[in-house]
Amino acid sequence: MRNFPTLSILLSLSLLFGFFTPVSAAPWQSKVDPWVIEAAANGSAEFLVMLTDQADLSPAVSLATKEARGQFVYQALTTTASRSQLAVITALQRLGVEYRSYWVVNALWVRGDLNVITTLAQRPDVAHLYANPSVQLDAPVERKPVGSAPETIEWNIDLVGAPDVWALGYTGQGIVIAGADTGYAWDEPAIHDQYRGWNGSSVDHDYNWKDATGLSPSVPDDPYGHGTHTMGTMVGDDGAGNQIGMAPGARWIGCRNMDASGFGTPETYITCYQWFIAPTRLDGSDPNPDMAPDVINNSWGCPPSEGCTEPDVLLAAVQSVRAAGILTAHSAGNSGPDCSTVDTPAATYAESFTVGATDSSDQLAGFSSRGPVTVDGSNRLKPDISAPGVNVRSCVPGGGYSAWSGTSMAAPHVAGIVALLLSAEPSLRGQVDLVETLIEQTALPTSTTACSSTGIPNNLYGWGRIQASEAVMALTHNLALDKTASEDTVAPGDVITYTLTITHSHPVSDTTGVVLTDTLPVGTQFISATEPYTFTSDGIRWDIPNLSPGEAISMILVVQVETTARGEVLNADYRASSNEALPVNGEPVHTALIFHTYLPLSRK
Numbered sequence: 001m002r003n004f005p006t007l008s009i010l011l012s013l014s015l016l017f018g019f020f021t022p023v024s025a026a027p028w029q030s031k032v033d034p035w036v037i038e039a040a041a042n043g044s045a046e047f048l049v050m051l052t053d054q055a056d057l058s059p060a061v062s063l064a065t066k067e068a069r070g071q072f073v074y075q076a077l078t079t080t081a082s083r084s085q086l087a088v089i090t091a092l093q094r095l096g097v098e099y100r101s102y103w104v105v106n107a108l109w110v111r112g113d114l115n116v117i118t119t120l121a122q123r124p125d126v127a128h129l130y131a132n133p134s135v136q137l138d139a140p141v142e143r144k145p146v147g148s149a150p151e152t153i154e155w156n157i158d159l160v161g162a163p164d165v166w167a168l169g170y171t172g173q174g175i176v177i178a179g180a181d182t183g184y185a186w187d188e189p190a191i192h193d194q195y196r197g198w199n200g201s202s203v204d205h206d207y208n209w210k211d212a213t214g215l216s217p218s219v220p221d222d223p224y225g226h227g228t229h230t231m232g233t234m235v236g237d238d239g240a241g242n243q244i245g246m247a248p249g250a251r252w253i254g255c256r257n258m259d260a261s262g263f264g265t266p267e268t269y270i271t272c273y274q275w276f277i278a279p280t281r282l283d284g285s286d287p288n289p290d291m292a293p294d295v296i297n298n299s300w301g302c303p304p305s306e307g308c309t310e311p312d313v314l315l316a317a318v319q320s321v322r323a324a325g326i327l328t329a330h331s332a333g334n335s336g337p338d339c340s341t342v343d344t345p346a347a348t349y350a351e352s353f354t355v356g357a358t359d360s361s362d363q364l365a366g367f368s369s370r371g372p373v374t375v376d377g378s379n380r381l382k383p384d385i386s387a388p389g390v391n392v393r394s395c396v397p398g399g400g401y402s403a404w405s406g407t408s409m410a411a412p413h414v415a416g417i418v419a420l421l422l423s424a425e426p427s428l429r430g431q432v433d434l435v436e437t438l439i440e441q442t443a444l445p446t447s448t449t450a451c452s453s454t455g456i457p458n459n460l461y462g463w464g465r466i467q468a469s470e471a472v473m474a475l476t477h478n479l480a481l482d483k484t485a486s487e488d489t490v491a492p493g494d495v496i497t498y499t500l501t502i503t504h505s506h507p508v509s510d511t512t513g514v515v516l517t518d519t520l521p522v523g524t525q526f527i528s529a530t531e532p533y534t535f536t537s538d539g540i541r542w543d544i545p546n547l548s549p550g551e552a553i554s555m556i557l558v559v560q561v562e563t564t565a566r567g568e569v570l571n572a573d574y575r576a577s578s579n580e581a582l583p584v585n586g587e588p589v590h591t592a593l594i595f596h597t598y599l600p601l602s603r604k
Contacts, residue, residue, distance in 0.1 A: 066430025070289035104274035137262030140406035156388035161469030172247025172419035178293035181227030212271035232394035233412035246416020299408035301344035325430030333369035339451035357389025371459030387413035523565030
């Protein structure tokens with residue numbers, strides 16, 4: 001009997017899609033990306049099986065430290081996966097197919113045919129079958145070899161104010177930056193000493209290197225060069241004058257999610273996200289969330305044109321990373337200047353801190369992708385922020401330097417500014433929302449009305465171009481003092497109620513030992529004040545044990561104007577101080593003093 005493979009495939013497809021019958025598609029078909037079925041028509045396909053049971057990570061936000069968040073997220077994810085994957089794994093073993101288990105998204109990578117796809121998609125504990133195509137790197141739009149002679153601090157590093165932060169003593173020390181890219185040439189002079197696996201005399205790659213492609217599982221390398229260039233912008237400094245990095249005092253670790261040609265898959269991206277939450281030894285053993293980085297740079301995209309037709313394929317993984325207290329900087333893409341070109345995972349997600357590219361004049365690069373995000377129907381504003389990405393000089397494998405352009409070059413600046421902020425204020429570690437807000441609120445704003453934008457933020461620049469010095473200065477403990485009077489004009493004998501408001505502007509830490517003092521205006525007598533207070537020869541004093549980040553507190557002072565008062569009532573001497581903040585003096589408060597005039601009664 002002859003075999004008819006082509007006919008068999010057509011019959012299978014007819015069963016799947018109902019080509020030969022008018023009935024609607026089976027419900028399970030909506031759970032499968034079309035790419036998966038198309039690929040399986042040729043025999044077998046790789047795909048990701050997402051399970052319906054997903055861990056509840058919401059309690060992580062209330063935990064006090066990054067380490068606590070990381071441990072909680074790791075335990076919640078692994079517990080959920082081990083419990084819910086057992087039945088699916090048993091079914092896959094019966095089918096005799098190849099699979100790999102993941103906990104970061106409670107999913108499995110599977111290689112199977114149409115029968116396997118049908119079996120899995122009909123299971124109630126399976127939420128979706130996602131495509132796992134090979135995806136090409138969003139490569140730099142321009143590369144220019146440049147000399148390796150020292151050029152001191154690069155223009156882009158100087159433009160964003162990183163040297164001003166170094167001068168304050170903050171270089172990223174104590175902070176770990178991670179990169180997911182084509183790999184990293186760890187022994188390049190500009191990034192060698194900053195590698196966490198190097199202790200100054202020997203190297204240990206356990207917990208510091210992961211290769212999701214399997215090309216170089218034991219030693220970090222980078223045959224493409226893209227990852228090494230980005231890492232140079234994050235931490236690079238060869239000690240010989242080539243100051244190319246934002247945070248030269250930080251340490252770095254890396255995960256390769258793309259091969260030597262710049263190709264990756266959703267599975268390799270997920271593998272790196274998972275490893276960053278709990279890095280492991282080279283053999284994959286002993287995962288440890290305490291070794292997780294503080295920030296991850298992601299200079300890549302997963303475009304629909306390469307098969308990533310489902311925009312949320314990586315969303316759960318990014319959400320898990322963020323819940324663990326790790327910020328993810330992500331390049332916006334090089335598909336500009338059209339609007340709605342921020343269209344690839346994971347740049348499209350609200351949980352990703354998406355970065356557009358500007359030039360030395362702070363103008364958006366023509367290639368930089370714009371928002372709003374329409375691919376998922378959200379109309380979300382993107383990018384979130386901008387950074388230099390045109391003609392950025394950094395290190396490349398082989399000991400040289402090259403100037404590249406692309407949003408891939410912009411995103412590492414943001415990973416670097418995160419390290420500077422965290423080294424200046426370690427209590428910010430794990431506080432992803434706060435860190436992003438600090439960077440946004442201190443950015444150099446650029447307004448535009450293009451791409452459905454109005455003012456700031458907008459769909460070209462986001463909140464604007466990053467300013468490291470301004471962001472770190474915002475961490476200073478500052479007190480603001482304001483005073484208002486209940487009356488603009490008073491007469492002798494009237495009562496004035498003053499309201500004094502003191503505000504602490506630090507975003508993270510309390511300020512302690514707060515003292516607020518006020519003097520009585522000349523020509524007035526004390527009536528009352530907010531208790532508790534101290535009445536001294538100089539006036540009124542309030543002692544406040546502490547003010548929380550952003551907290552404002554008001555005190556009331558009530559005085560009566562003496563009948564002998566003359567001129568205006570002037571309250572000019574009031575001030576506030578604390579253990580951490582410089583004293584601040586209030587602006588004078590003027591109240592006009594008037595006298596009633598009584599006209600004589602008319603005589604008849």
